[in-house]
Amino acid sequence: MDCETARDLLHAYADNELDAMTSRELEAHLRDCRGCEQAFAADRAVKTVVANPALLHAAPSALRDRLRAAGVFSPPGTKAEHERKRVPWRMLALAASVVIVTGLTWALINTLARPGANELVAQAALASHLRSLQADAHLLDVESTDQHTVKPWFAGRIDFAPPVRDLAGRGFPLIGGRLDFLRDRDVAALVYRRGKHLINLFIWPGDSGQSDAERRGYNLVHWSDGGITFWAVSDLNGPELHQFAELFRAESSPATKP
């Protein structure tokens, strides 16, 4: 690979957007070429500096108030009803989500052997992810960045020992875990952070292959390892969520399995 081609590809490489084969060719070039290596280091330095979370502007509460006043929280036509029926609607939503989960579970049992099974789990996993992020829901039962605190917390609360890995050193700090309910069973949910994005990692026993999906702007990556199934769900972009999955798998060794 020549320098001109390498320079064109550096940014895509730094962004994890190059395919594996081109990446290897570029890596070989970077080992030999000091100039390109320096340019790559500069790109990465810029990425590091600009990723400072202090640069982010959160939506001010005044804006949320304005949107509420303008009817974005309760769309036109349903505004009056919404005020009158607020509590029943919430109950209805809760009942509806129970129906959805039950329905999905039922459908899952009926289609377990078919390729569509993962699709239904994906929908259930996304629904659980979204529920966990709602303001009035709880995200964490155990809040800790220490895997040796989070892992024992699950003992006695769930019928298997979920592997827990802290990936803070790799840019995905663990922030805690909780019990969740997915399909027809209790599952362990670990919560990780990447920048301002949260990742829910749902874990339960069973082999189910692997897959990935994108639903409504959220990414899902799913894999099985040592008789345990993992589903990662986040609004993080696909390549970085895959990176998370690979790091988690790489950190898991058979000795730590139950």
Add this chain to the structure above:
Amino acid sequence: MDLGRPERRDGYTQSENLRGAASDMLAHLDAAYNLARWLVGREQDAQDIVQEAYLRALRSVETFRGGDMRSWILAIVRNASFDWLRRDKSRRLDEMDDQSASAASDEEADPSRILERAEDVARIRKAIGQLPAESRQMIVLREMEGLSYKEIADVSGVPIGTVMSRLARARRRLAELLSGEGGASAEEAEE
């Protein structure tokens, strides 16, 4: 059994799904505001733009055909921001910045000097603020919001190749500004 509708995999065609659409859109409010705020600069203007974009999005929600809700809402915010920039004549200085950028862009930036700025948030803000709006948009969507090239292409309505070259140009210019070769440090060095 109607499993499909609550999950809304095929967009928002039912009027009762408007509420779901609104709540999905609100999940991306921080990202929407961050983009507008970086593009137009002032808090009040960014609020106006995001409010207008959300109302526009809600009115046209039936044109949303499923897929990536975040890209869809960010595209609306992005377009509203650029409309605003075009209306506001004083923002023309963005284009002048762009020309001054290409003049000195052949120098190699020094990674260690860039990293020295990592904690200097005011300096980083200033450097990003000096980028032309198109470049700033690339930095915000990629580095702050973590969008993939494909998603950035969807939001900004350009091919992925254009995203790559604009992102490359934006980073090179930022490297110059941060490592002190750009205009930002020159005036500080005088003092």
